[in-house]
Amino acid sequence: MEVVPLASADEVAALGADVVEAAVRAGGAVLGLATGSTPLPTYRELIRRYDAGLGPSYDGVRCFTLDEYVGLPAGHPESYRATIARELTDPLGIPADRVQGPSPELAGLPTAGARYEEALVAAGGVDVQILGIGSDGHLAFNEPGSSLASLTRLKTLTEETRRDNARFFGSIDEVPRHVLTQGLGTILRARHLLLLATGAAKAAALAAAVEGPVSASCPASVLQLHPHVTVLCDGPAETGLTRRDHYREVYDAKPAWQGL
Ligand code: PGA
Numbered sequence: 652m653e654v655v656p657l658a659s660a661d662e663v664a665a666l667g668a669d670v671v672e673a674a675v676r677a678g679g680a681v682l683g684l685a686t687g688s689t690p691l692p693t694y695r696e697l698i699r700r701y702d703a704g705l706g707p708s709y710d711g712v713r714c715f716t717l718d719e720y721v722g723l724p725a726g727h728p729e730s731y732r733a734t735i736a737r738e739l740t741d742p743l744g745i746p747a748d749r750v751q752g753p754s755p756e757l758a759g760l761p762t763a764g765a766r767y768e769e770a771l772v773a774a775g776g777v778d779v780q781i782l783g784i785g786s787d788g789h790l791a792f793n794e795p796g797s798s799l800a801s802l803t804r805l806k807t808l809t810e811e812t813r814r815d816n817a818r819f820f821g822s823i824d825e826v827p828r829h830v831l832t833q834g835l836g837t838i839l840r841a842r843h844l845l846l847l848a849t850g851a852a853k854a855a856a857l858a859a860a861v862e863g864p865v866s867a868s869c870p871a872s873v874l875q876l877h878p879h880v881t882v883l884c885d886g887p888a889e890t891g892l893t894r895r896d897h898y899r900e901v902y903d904a905k906p907a908w909q910g911l
Contacts, residue, residue, distance in 0.1 A: 652861065652882060654882045654884065654894075654902075655881065655911075656884055656886070656889045656892070656898050656902070658885070659886070660692055660850075660885045661692065662885070663849055664695070664696045667690070667693035667781070667883055668693050668696040668697045668700065670881065670911050671693070671697060671779060672706060672707055673911075674778045674779045674843070675707045675708075675709060675712055676707045679711045679712075680713075680779065681775060681778050682780075683716075683780030683781060683841050684714050684716050684735050685717050685781045685783050685791070685847075686718075686731045686734050686738075689849055691738060693781070701744075702742075706743075709745050713774055714745060714749060714750040715752070715771060715774070716731050717782075717791040717832065717838075718731060718752075718791045718830055718831060718832035719732065719752045719755045720829075720830055721755045721805065721829040721830055721831060722757075722827040722828075723755070729820060735752075751767075751770055752767075753767045753803055753831035753832070754767070754831075760805060760831075764803035765802075765803075767803040767833070771837065771840070776840055776841065776842065777842065778841070778842050780838060780841035780844050780845065782846045782847070783846075784848050784857060785815065785856065785871075786811065786853065786855075786856055787809060787811050787812065788871050789871070790835060790873065791832045791833050792806050792830040793806070794806065794808065794812065794870065795809070795867065795870060798835065799865070800836040801836050801837070802833075802834040802836050802837050803832065803833050804832070805831055806832050808829070835870055839873065839877050842879065843881070844874060844877055844879065845881050846871070846882045847884075848882065848884040848885075848888040849885045849887070849888050850885070850887050850888055851887040853884075853888045854887065854891040856869070857882070857884060857889070858892050858893075859871075859891075860872045860874060861875075861882060862894065881911050
């Protein structure tokens, strides 16, 4: 795992955008997209560069979201399909039929997870998976206790996560209880995992994920099992990391040819 302590959330966004653009420039990229607040500055940076004519063409790109609420009316603005279209893929000109998420229709729920896994495999797997981390250590909607080998399936949100996400809805009562989410095993299949963590509210969870034991009690600790993980964090998010001086030394001494 490579931890890159950066001075600000803007630097996280700029480097995050560099990683995504490099994958797109390499051709035919399959991007794994996270929702939530953390990736938004990275998405805005990608859009800014694209609009300025500095970004790559997104013509051949396919996208898969990590998760989706169950029980929202189709087209609800807080559904992750609608959110990712609004915040990233529409502005980048990526057509809706190249953006897929787990399908939350009630009639198909029992098979929705398996169908999503098949779609990911059929696309050749995810090249770069953008990830945030929950304040309780969750990854996608894999809450503490989730199997480290899990695949896409229906899950129930914790009160903490529903409270965290109430800001996107009118109140906590409007936050769905159920979701479909890629499993931790699904996420591990992506070729490059890019975890973004900004703000003091993530410091404890990030420290547990990076330096704590691998445990289902901190789902994001599963990242320690993946051969290519990049963690981009800002000052407030890195405060719990005991080895942060070392991470900075490693990054400063990194040969340019290695990339991220
Ligand atoms: P946030 O959510 O980016 O909105 O903080 C991260 C997450 O819950 O995974």
